[in-house]
Amino acid sequence: MADSLRKLLEAKTVLSVPGVYDGLSARLVELAGFKAAFLSGACLSFARFGRPDLGLISAAEVAESVAVIRERTPLPLIVDIDTGFGNALNVQRTVTTFERAGASALQMEDQLMPKRCGHMLGKQVISCGEMVGKIHAALDARRSEETLIFARTDALGVNGFDDALERAERYLEAGADAIFVEAPKDLTQMQAIGERFGSQIPLIHNLVEGGKSPVRSASELEELNYRIALFPASLLHLFIPAAQQLLSQLRIDGHLEKLHDQMIDLSEVNALLGADELLAKSKQYEYE
Template sequence: MPDASIRKALKNGDFVLAPGVFELISALIADRAGFPALYVTGYGTVASALGLPDAGLATYSDMLDRISLICERTNTPVIADADTGYGGLLNVAHTVRGYEQAGVTAIQLEDQEFPKKCGHTPNRRVVPLEDMVKKIEVAVDNRRSDDFLIIARTDSRTGLGIDEAIRRGKAFAEAGADVVFVESPESEDEMKRIADEIDAPLFANMVNGGRTPLLSADRLKELGFSIAIHPAVGFLSMGAALEKAYADLKQNGETTDAVELYDFARMNEVMGFPAVWEFEKKYAQV
């Protein structure tokens, strides 16, 4: 079942800050950190599961398999990327029902043409506005619970400009989207315009190295945003740590103090080994 806490936070004016997770270690560690939500990033999930770019190559089944496991193993409400809904209107209905059944609390759907591209890369094209409005209507009609939130994203800013992005955001809200996501605004002034002109809870994508300025949660809330995701912080920090650790091992033939490692005992705890050991004591007589 969707977690009502995000809808409640939006109603109360509380800010929702969500780190990006992309596989089970990142999800389990983030789950213990006390965030109000976790964000299953498409970029990171496709990269970790398939070793491929986020360019429409992952299928609905690829994503649902990973998302289902993340929801099953964590206690924090999950916001999940669903790209374009993986096809036409019937696919959108199927995707909404599947994500909700998997335990997702908020689904993100976007107006890109298929195959989609990462929102902070060039050459993105969007479908006609009326096509995306129909997708939102289908999504709203096919959810089982009102606590399952529909986040409607437009990628029109980069190719068509901020005026068109705001026009679409307004139309998405009128179509029934619970949260509006204007992807990759290019300045704080543009972000202020989005907040001033779209009457709906707003979603900010804080991508390290992306097109949008990185702002604090406090500043985003001050501007009028309700939710911020940091989708890349997990896989970018992991990539930096792994590159450094593997280089250290290659150079020295062993792990040196130059590399900071996660405590092995703590990792055992995160993975749930204490429960395994208690089980063995009770049943296996070890």
């Protein structure tokens, strides 16, 4: 059984957490030896619905994905719940539903709907007081203290660095289990965040290819006193160009001979996903 997320965060080392969006990606992350996974709302929107990260997916669609992933892996699962899908009462229902589906932690942000990717321009944020109320609502709704509530602020790109720090302080006081100041503009800002909060609470940072982060690695984050390094879209950012290459080759040549060495076959996929184990297990239910 995987360690709880709370136990993992007691360690002094940074926790690298790849983004997942379905059962296969979750299985790959587990087999690669990672200790936790992150259900990215952006990647769920990208991969399942072919849509940008603009708050277009519903709570029910995310909850269904949580349940699918939880069935596939015991890894602690951090779930992006965007704005909590509404006001404080909506947040409570979201927490109850997602906790029941198998989420280990719920990451909520203070954007105004319709939200957008944290590294995009044009974001808006709700008042600090409203977000504090939503954090309290989330904490009241959880049934287990092992279910963690992570608070993210997008205020830096809207109201400036000082407001983002003030919000982070208020969210910490409200009882959040981790703090995420999205999209610092430079290393100086990240150092200030780490110095102010790193000894009090786990700090989260997004490492997004093409994003605005001034750092690129988990080791850099550890030096800055951060504890969770999210790689939310890395799997998809590699998959998309690989898929485009394959489809182009197939359209031009009518076959994939040139790419066979880069592909796995059906038997390997079945082995990866545990087909033989399932078939063996089914035999215990065969009766004369």
